[in-house]
Amino acid sequence: MLEDRGLSAATIGIDLRYVYADTLFRLQQNNPECQFVDITGMLYGLRAIKHPQEIELHRSAARLFEEGLRRAITDATEGQSAQAIKYNYQAGALEAAMADPSLGELQSAYGFISAGTGSSFGDRSGLHSGDLIKFDCGVAVGGFYSDCGRTFAFGRAAADQRRVHDALAEAHASAREVMRPGTPISAIYRAADDVMRAHGFPGYSRGHYGHSIGLDSFVEEPPFISANEHSELQAGMLLCLETPYYSASTGSYQIEDMILITENGHENFNTLSYELVEL
Structure with a gap:
């Protein structure tokens, strides 16, 4: 050649x-x-702007994540392990893909699911009332990935769990508000970080609040939503905006959406509630 x-x-x-x-x-x-x-950096710059067919595959992958998550939380039961929850998530994504072939070829459903009050990915003796279930998961469709997340309370959530989750949800909302063409990516970082500080979490520290996504099997691609990323958003970019938190006392949290930058603002591929839903 x-x-x-x-x-x-x-x-x-x-x-x-x-x-x-x-x-x-x-x-x-x-x-x-x-x-x-x-020229890895140059190629990532080119890949950051998605073609229409790529966007549709990512959108399908985001939808299949949500279908898998719905199956997993519907089937959540006392004593269930994080591994069993993950299997139900994967089964739900597969069932949805089989039911609607127009979504594309599902190649895998993966992710990190924690169940319990600790911050580890595993579980102690199964799911119990007061535990959090954190989903940080995705699906591969036709070679392209999703990366999304939500957190649920199994039984009644404690006040300190709600305090953390409410701060994360507000930080996520504040970051979404500035996501439009021309916005420096570092401004998204500051918008989320400022909310966490205002809510009384001065020690909360993130290297980034999200990333681009595409073909990489390890999912996270440049540009990252970091304090030092000053390039501007452009129409066609697809970013995974996330506000995670890992606590040894209250549990693990994740709120993550796939957000497409459009000519006039953005489109969110995710439809799930930002509330800390009690199962």
Whole structure:
């Protein structure tokens, strides 16, 4: 291909950061006069703006996440393990995909689900009244991913659990309000961070409040919603906005939506409530 294009002695940009050593060796062996250089950052910049067909696959993946979550919380029972909740989530996503082939090819349903008052992903002796169930999950559809999250209380939520969740929900809402073309990504970070400080969580610290998403199997892609990311939002960007919290005393929390930047504002792919729903 390189020879056909007159590039047999050219400088070739590739995503060198993620190329297998063996792949690079073969490229260099077969094209000894070429110089291969890293343009991973440039490629992520191009991938940050989604094509219409990519957007539809991401939208389907977000919907299948919600279908899986609904199945998991409907089937939540006393004594159930976090692993069993995860299996029900995966089963719900699969059932929804089978029921509606127009959503695309479901390739996997994955995620981190915690059940209990601690901050670990596992569980002690199963689900009990007063525990939190945290979903930080996604689905792969046609090679593209979703990454979404919600938190539920099993039984009655304690006052301190509600205090944390209410702050996270308000921080998430404040960040959503500024998500439109032309907004510096760092402004989204500040909007969420300011709310957490105002609610009396001065020690709450996040490296980022979300990320782009696309083809990467580890889901999180640049740009990240961080304090030092000053590039501006553009129409066609798809960001996963998240406000998580991990507490050894009250449990783990996650609120995460997939948000598409449009010409005049944004579109949220998620439809679930931001309340701390009691099951």
